[in-house]
Amino acid sequence: MAMIKDRELTPPVPNAETAAFWKAAEDGRLLIGRCTATGRAFFYPRRVSPFTLSGDVEWIEASGRGTIYSFSYMARAKVPFAIAYVELEEGPMVLTNIVDCDSDQIAIGLPVRLVFKPSNGGPPIPMFTPE
Amino acid sequence: MTIKGKAYIVGAFEHPTRKAPDKSLAELHAECAAGALADAGLAKDDVDGYFCGGDALGGAASFADYMNLKLRHVDSTDAGGCSPLIHVSHAAQAIAAGKCDVALVTLAGRPRSDGMATGTTPRPRDPQQPDAQFETAMTLTTANGYAMVAARHMHEFATTSEQLAWIKVAASHHAQHNPNAMLPQVVTVEDVVNSPIVSTPLHRLDCCVISDGGGALVVTRPEIANKLGRPRVRIIGSGEAIKHQSAGYVDLTYSAAVAAGRAAFAEAGVTPADIRYVSIYDSFTITVLVQIEDLGFCEKGKGGAFVADGNLISGVGRLPFNTDGGGLCNNHPANRGGMTKVIEAVRQLRGEAHPAVQVKDCGLALAHGTGLALAARHGGATLIMERE
Numbered sequence: 188m189a190m191i192k193d194r195e196l197t198p199p200v201p202n203a204e205t206a207a208f209w210k211a212a213e214d215g216r217l218l219i220g221r222c223t224a225t226g227r228a229f230f231y232p233r234r235v236s237p238f239t240l241s242g243d244v245e246w247i248e249a250s251g252r253g254t255i256y257s258f259s260y261m262a263r264a265k266v267p268f269a270i271a272y273v274e275l276e277e278g279p280m281v282l283t284n285i286v287d288c289d290s291d292q293i294a295i296g297l298p299v300r301l302v303f304k305p306s307n308g309g310p311p312i313p314m315f316t317p318e
Numbered sequence: 319m320t321i322k323g324k325a326y327i328v329g330a331f332e333h334p335t336r337k338a339p340d341k342s343l344a345e346l347h348a349e350c351a352a353g354a355l356a357d358a359g360l361a362k363d364d365v366d367g368y369f370c371g372g373d374a375l376g377g378a379a380s381f382a383d384y385m386n387l388k389l390r391h392v393d394s395t396d397a398g399g400c401s402p403l404i405h406v407s408h409a410a411q412a413i414a415a416g417k418c419d420v421a422l423v424t425l426a427g428r429p430r431s432d433g434m435a436t437g438t439t440p441r442p443r444d445p446q447q448p449d450a451q452f453e454t455a456m457t458l459t460t461a462n463g464y465a466m467v468a469a470r471h472m473h474e475f476a477t478t479s480e481q482l483a484w485i486k487v488a489a490s491h492h493a494q495h496n497p498n499a500m501l502p503q504v505v506t507v508e509d510v511v512n513s514p515i516v517s518t519p520l521h522r523l524d525c526c527v528i529s530d531g532g533g534a535l536v537v538t539r540p541e542i543a544n545k546l547g548r549p550r551v552r553i554i555g556s557g558e559a560i561k562h563q564s565a566g567y568v569d570l571t572y573s574a575a576v577a578a579g580r581a582a583f584a585e586a587g588v589t590p591a592d593i594r595y596v597s598i599y600d601s602f603t604i605t606v607l608v609q610i611e612d613l614g615f616c617e618k619g620k621g622g623a624f625v626a627d628g629n630l631i632s633g634v635g636r637l638p639f640n641t642d643g644g645g646l647c648n649n650h651p652a653n654r655g656g657m658t659k660v661i662e663a664v665r666q667l668r669g670e671a672h673p674a675v676q677v678k679d680c681g682l683a684l685a686h687g688t689g690l691a692l693a694a695r696h697g698g699a700t701l702i703m704e705r706e
Binding site: 196197198199200201202205209219227228229230231233237238256257258259260261262263264268270271272275278279280281282283284295296306312 | 438446448449450451452453454455457458459461462465466467468469470473514516518520565568693694
């Protein structure tokens, strides 16, 4: 339909639990959680394992590669954009946007890679673009 | 403990307004309460249990105060638009446990007068809501979230926009007989697929209306229901569930209706084949499709073929649905369609639906609601009711 333009992004409000995630984002790295008891990765990250409710979790850096699980190009927005779930190579999915491409390029199953987009006065936001 | 046969819906009222700039939120709730109590033949001071959701801004205490209710039981469970179905279930449980005798459920709101862009702007989240900081910048709205569910359904099951459009077409066939419906015009599949895209693959006519208004229900125990002289609508099964992102292992192909429906059918001791009429939450056409599959009315992935060719139209198809025109064409007060879902099921069981859409010998009905964000975290609630 059209080239997707950059738009103003509402900044996140980090807290003590998530400070490391947003600090890594400043360095261009996407952190996800891993439960050390089960070995399973998870998203969004938290300091409590969503599999055991224990604190036995660690941060791991995602490769930044994934595929589009589903998406919708929101034509009826002031600045149209594409929301998506991207399935990371590590397993979990991220609710994100697909950026820096034409909306016609976006498809379920398409390989994508991580890019960061600035938020309005806050840390950068992890988004994805076609490989 | 089962609720089967322990409680009856004796009062149901849908506010006739669809735009209420001159009414307050509390006034709408109170008018709905008065309407449902009058329908039941009960008075305000008969109420001893009150149920409301997040649309009652300020909470149950504020609304109990406004209406001057004298209560011994209260429940303000909130799971978005399906909350009234949960409230009816909880009311039946409370009545069965002896916690109250006459339960009042109200819902109202005025998003239309307030100029709310319901589907296309994000709902505000508190920064402390655990998911907020990871999702707010992504701008998940109601429309684009449900659209992602539709996109995945199309990808996995080859569902088409034309099949989804049949859901709107069926709702419009029913709405033409409802003098209060916001969209009483009959539409065609072509009208739906040629309407502008809101968020791919959903069109403007795949979306529900934005309306002011509300409704209320009165639930009571058998001894009181017996004395009221109204057709008796017995609650025989209910279920509720929450489904979410599962720590990142998302599956958009099914909803909380799988768990809620299973529980309700088990409690009621009936199967989908027994159901004569369904009220199915219709925030979008895709919402209906996923729920019909999840509740077991057809196989997963076959919903597109099931809803096509008028199969949801009363007098035409196998599964008459939303005979008031639903949220898609009639009314979606407070952006919460759960209340009107129960009300139309009650009308059908009483034989009080519009004659053009009344299901013959409608002895068993199901109402199901989906609340919050289907693509991220949502509630689902099912009620099965029978005419005695």
